[in-house]
Amino acid sequence: MEDLETIIGLEIHCQLNTKSKMFCSCSTDFRDNEPNTHTCPVCLGLPGSMPMVNKRAIEFALKVGKALNCTIRDESEFSRKNYFYPDLNKAYQITQYDKPLAEWGKLLIDGDNGEKEVRITRIHLEEDPGRSVHMGTTDRGKYTLVDYNRAGIPLIEIVTEPDLRSPKEARKFLNKLRATLEYLNVFDSEKEGSLRVDANISLKGSERVEVKNISSYKGVEKALTFEVTRQRNLLRRGQIVTRETRHFVEARGVTTSSRSKEEENDYRYFPEPDLLPLRVASWVDAIELPELPDARRERFISQYGVSPEHAKTLTGGLKLAEFYETVASEDPALAATWTADYLLGELNYRDFSIDAMPSDLFRELLTLIKSDTITDKSAVEILRLILDAVKDGKKPERPQEIVSRLGLAKTSGDQVTAMIQEVIAEQQAAIDDYYAGKMQALNFLVGQVMKKCRGRADPGHLNTLLKEILDKKV
Ligand SMILES: [Zn+2]
Secondary structure (H helix, E strand, O other), X not given: OXXXXXXEEEEEEEEOOOOEOOOOXXXXXXXXXXXXXXXXXXXXXXXXOOOOOOHHHHHHHHHHHHHOOOEEOOEEOEEEEEOOOOOOOOXXXXXXXXXXXXXXXXXXXXXXXXXXXXXXXXXXXXXOOOEEEEOOOOOOOOOEEEEOXXXXXXXXXXXXXXXXXXXXXXXXXXXXXXXXXXXXXXXXXXXXXXXXXXXXXXXXXXXXXXXXXXXXXXXXXXXXXHHHHHHHHHHHOOOOOOOEEEEEEOOOOEEEEOOHHHHOOOOEEEEOOOOOOEEOHHHHOOXXXXXXXXXXXXXXXXXXXXXXXXXXXXXXXXXXXHHHHHHOOOOHHHHHHHHHHHHHHHHHHHOOOHHHXXXXXXXXXXXXXXXXXXXXXXXHHHHHHHHHHHHOOOOOOOHHXXXXXXXXXXXXXXXHHHHHHHHHHHOHHHHHHHHOOOOHHHHHHHHHHHHHOOOOOOHHHHHHHHHHHHHXXX
């Protein structure tokens, strides 16, 4: 069977990090608080309560619309989306329907075959529903509690055209989107549940399956990869893919079919009678965008002489880009290599964010590398010791202290020469082999010197030096 093209579209819900909720003045800072402590008659949906639009939420959504190159509608409208669900206290959700705030945008990503434009269908504003808390497991719990602290948190829903062609492209799109939202300072990606994704996926010519409520970045690629394989296998066996809604079970890395009653929603939308249409034309021009990831990447290349690959990595998150700029001053190229190639590797390995690395300690480490005080190998060792201390909740030692304590300072030129002479005196057999033209004898001798100085010399330099000394002796 020929390889069928994979077609993916995403719907992304992002919580905007405003101080108060979408239609009332309740605080959005509810995490780590008791359930139902951030509520009022409006977000509890009590009869007679009137919603008031949060101006800041609209500004944030407009920023996103502009940053994603959308056309902003002069007039958009809120609607009621009617459905019954335990955590939807009013039995309707205020959202936007046929007149969304922004439409027809695009985001450039680094696609499977080079740079690629992913079209944005629409961006609209809505309120988050509350949250059901199942006591015990979902299946066997005796009862469910409802927490309305989340009800009314402002969300934007970003809908893409089905332009993505692989789970990897979907991940790259989300990474770029997340970076863009971070740069705009409208979204906090580290807050639990701040981004949720529904993905539509089909293989060309087949029915479309919707995977709902994927709540982690890594989850999206996993869920989509599972779906692609599942659908391919069905078709390979001559079966058909049914149009359905599925859920991603993060712990098992699989998608499972949802019960049909959950998917047979027939929303009755009608205009929200308590809110006037939004007329934003006069605001749009006044909204200034900050420097966005692509612009920052270009600036890193021109201002710091960073390679395009490093520039892309270093601008992939706002905090990372800011971290790089605080350590770049002395030697931008060295800082780029050590941040992008070494530090990020160690952070990923420990599942740490860039916050884990104190920038002053990293700067000090860079100075030690630049001044040739330590070898790259020792620098990595120091980096690991610092991050291990952070992991254990201890105050990390300064790099200079670690160098002194462990005696990591590079062996001086004279010491190296002395050690080479010792090795030459000790390893007559290898020396004979070298003069007989066996080049691997040289590697052996370098190894012996490295052993003597406990790795605190540069192997490339040693190799040259040793060769010089041996060749002079002939
Ligand atoms: Zn409220």
